[in-house]
Amino acid sequence: MRIGYGFDSHEFRPGIALKIGGITLAHDRGLGGHSDGDVLLHAITDALLGAIAAPDIGALFPPSDAKWKGADSVIFLREALKRVRDAGYGVANLDASLILAAPKIGPHAAAIQTRVAELLGVHCDCVGLKAKTPEGLNLDNAAVAHVVVLLEKSPKPRKAVRRKKK
Numbered sequence: 352m353r354i355g356y357g358f359d360s361h362e363f364r365p366g367i368a369l370k371i372g373g374i375t376l377a378h379d380r381g382l383g384g385h386s387d388g389d390v391l392l393h394a395i396t397d398a399l400l401g402a403i404a405a406p407d408i409g410a411l412f413p414p415s416d417a418k419w420k421g422a423d424s425v426i427f428l429r430e431a432l433k434r435v436r437d438a439g440y441g442v443a444n445l446d447a448s449l450i451l452a453a454p455k456i457g458p459h460a461a462a463i464q465t466r467v468a469e470l471l472g473v474h475c476d477c478v479g480l481k482a483k484t485p486e487g488l489n490l491d492n493a494a495v496a497h498v499v500v501l502l503e504k505s506p507k508p509r510k511a512v513r514r515k516k517k
């Protein structure tokens with residue numbers, strides 16, 4: 352088994368869409384960043400990469416590369432998941448904490464949980480999602496995500512299975 356941890360934060364800015372966990376939420380501001388600013392998917396991506404000691408999201412998708420400007424963060428997550436599978440692991444479960452003052456995550460939690468589970472190819476009950484407000488942190492204009500992920504060795508690495516079929 353392997354454990355991975357990911358952290359990310361982005362600042363709220365007016366005039367852009369708010370994306371969290373691959374879902375677009377109705378809000379007057381979005382999260383600024385070079386890509387679509389999806390703080391949760393970035394933290395999940397880094398947790399997956401960290402679990403297999405791979406280079407982090409900033410090394411694989413450098414903000415200096417114009418290619419990733421406004422990019423859908425699902426691309427980053429898929430690459431991390433591919434590396435996890437190629438290394439012979441699968442996701443056992445994931446637990447995430449989101450810290451933001453607004454909007455309220457409660458009404459969207461099930462949709463985010465479902466989307467993240469779908470992206471990771473795991474059951475919904477393998478994705479924990481908690482949302483908190485930044486009490487006493489003076490972080491009302493930012494969104495923060497912390498994620499831990501547990502990987503387990505796959506019975507048969509994906510690559511080996513593919514080779515046998517040829």
Ligand SMILES: [Zn+2]
Pocket residue numbers: 359360361384388389390393
């Ligand atoms: Zn980020």
